[in-house]
Amino acid sequence: MSLSPSSLLILLLSITAVSYLIGLAIDLLELSSTRTELPPEVTAFYDPEKYAQSVRYHREHGRFSLWTGALGFVASFLMLLTGGFGWLDHQLRYWVTGDLPLALAFFGVLALASDLLGTPFQWYSTFVIEARYGFNKTTARTFWLDKFKGYALGALIGGAMMAAMWWLIAWAGDQFWIWFGLVAAGVMLVLQLVYTSWLLPLFNKLTPLADGPLKTAIEAFATRAQFPVQHILVMDGSRRSSKANAFFSGFGRSKKIVLYDTLIEKHTTDELVAILAHEVGHYKKRHIVSGYILSVVQVFFMLFILAQMLHSETLSLALGAGEVAMHVNLIAFAILISPLSGVLGIWMNALSRRHEFEADAWARHHFSGAALASALKRLSVESLSELYPHPAYVWLHYSHPPLLARLQALEEG
Ligand SMILES: [Zn+2]
Numbered sequence: 001m002s003l004s005p006s007s008l009l010i011l012l013l014s015i016t017a018v019s020y021l022i023g024l025a026i027d028l029l030e031l032s033s034t035r036t037e038l039p040p041e042v043t044a045f046y047d048p049e050k051y052a053q054s055v056r057y058h059r060e061h062g063r064f065s066l067w068t069g070a071l072g073f074v075a076s077f078l079m080l081l082t083g084g085f086g087w088l089d090h091q092l093r094y095w096v097t098g099d100l101p102l103a104l105a106f107f108g109v110l111a112l113a114s115d116l117l118g119t120p121f122q123w124y125s126t127f128v129i130e131a132r133y134g135f136n137k138t139t140a141r142t143f144w145l146d147k148f149k150g151y152a153l154g155a156l157i158g159g160a161m162m163a164a165m166w167w168l169i170a171w172a173g174d175q176f177w178i179w180f181g182l183v184a185a186g187v188m189l190v191l192q193l194v195y196t197s198w199l200l201p202l203f204n205k206l207t208p209l210a211d212g213p214l215k216t217a218i219e220a221f222a223t224r225a226q227f228p229v230q231h232i233l234v235m236d237g238s239r240r241s242s243k244a245n246a247f248f249s250g251f252g253r254s255k256k257i258v259l260y261d262t263l264i265e266k267h268t269t270d271e272l273v274a275i276l277a278h279e280v281g282h283y284k285k286r287h288i289v290s291g292y293i294l295s296v297v298q299v300f301f302m303l304f305i306l307a308q309m310l311h312s313e314t315l316s317l318a319l320g321a322g323e324v325a326m327h328v329n330l331i332a333f334a335i336l337i338s339p340l341s342g343v344l345g346i347w348m349n350a351l352s353r354r355h356e357f358e359a360d361a362w363a364r365h366h367f368s369g370a371a372l373a374s375a376l377k378r379l380s381v382e383s384l385s386e387l388y389p390h391p392a393y394v395w396l397h398y399s400h401p402p403l404l405a406r407l408q409a410l411e412e413g
Pocket residue numbers: 278279282356359
């Protein structure tokens with residue numbers, strides 16, 4: 001890289017500011033575009049009072065997010081401007097020796113500091129805003145327990161990934177990115193496989209679905225759709241939030257379907273099967289496999305670029321460090337890559353929205369479009385989802401198409 005540290009710092013600051021301003025502009029468009037009249041497709045499900053409440057929820061949540069976004073931006077901008085990352089590196093060198101312990105301490109401190117900064121906001125969002133609209137079922141105890149479990153898990157997974165990376169860099173030199181990509185691909189595969197067996201039970205209680213009409217209907221559908229299911233589980237999602245959800249995980253024959261108890265409570269058997277049919281549609285259309293392959297390609301690509309930046313002295317100096325430090329360069333890499341990862345994210349969201357339409361179409365063809373439409377309306381009412389999101393906001397943020405677009409596609413076929 002031929003840039004001087006000071007021009008590189010200007011580039012880093014500009015990227016941070018421009019991407020914040022683009023996000024802010026789109027947020028403001030979204031906040032100002034909310035329409036309040038109720039579309040005829042959903043009048044049977046939404047009562048006007050509830051919809052008005054939904055609009056208020058979105059406005060309040062949106063305005064609150066403006067503050068957390070601004071705080072995050074100011075914090076990272078100031079850290080860059082004042083050489084805070086280099087300063088932290090310098091301080092830690094008095095206490096910690098060795099490349100890996102230094103890197104672990106560096107990211108440990110940064111993660112802890114940014115989480116502490118964000119905690120009052122998470123608290124307010126959960127216990128004030130969500131509670132006001134009846135979403136929150138979390139107690140203070142669960143809030144803190146989740147946080148500490150999250151810390152432990154983050155330290156374990158983050159620490160292991162970083163140790164693996166540092167070890168691979170020492171062992172494989174400039175070729176480390178190939179090896180690290182292979183390790184990451186393996187870890188992602190294992191996580192996908194053990195997510196419901198190992199990770200979910202840490203945070204939630206999973207019990208097998210009891211015999212009854214629902215189980216019979218799901219099994220009949222699974223047989224007809226030639227979808228091998230090993231277990232159907234119910235998750236006590238109601239302990240945290242009344243927002244409903246369903247998914248399955250695992251590959252091959254070890255697939256498990258997980259339904260939130262809140263989902264079962266609120267939907268008819270046909271609607272529940274239709275929701276599962278949508279999920280099975282993702283599987284049949286190979287969205288899960290192609291999503292995995294895309295993520296792996298993305299990881300390799302990012303690692304290749306990282307390998308070109310990791311030992312750059314200019315990057316470390318630009319962030320205020322006195323000498324080359326790989327962990328400081330990781331921060332610079334994250335910022336420099338963000339325009340590219342932003343574009344990739346927009347593309348992945350567009351792909352994901354297309355996949356949602358395909359899964360809906362599959363469910364319509366193999367089960368029932370009407371049952372899925374009514375399930376989607378009910379889900380949308382329960383989560384108070386936005387009926388008229390601004391197109392720019394959908395383009396940037398939505399991994400799922402807005403409700404009205406999905407209903408229209410289900411009707412037209
Ligand atoms: Zn889907």
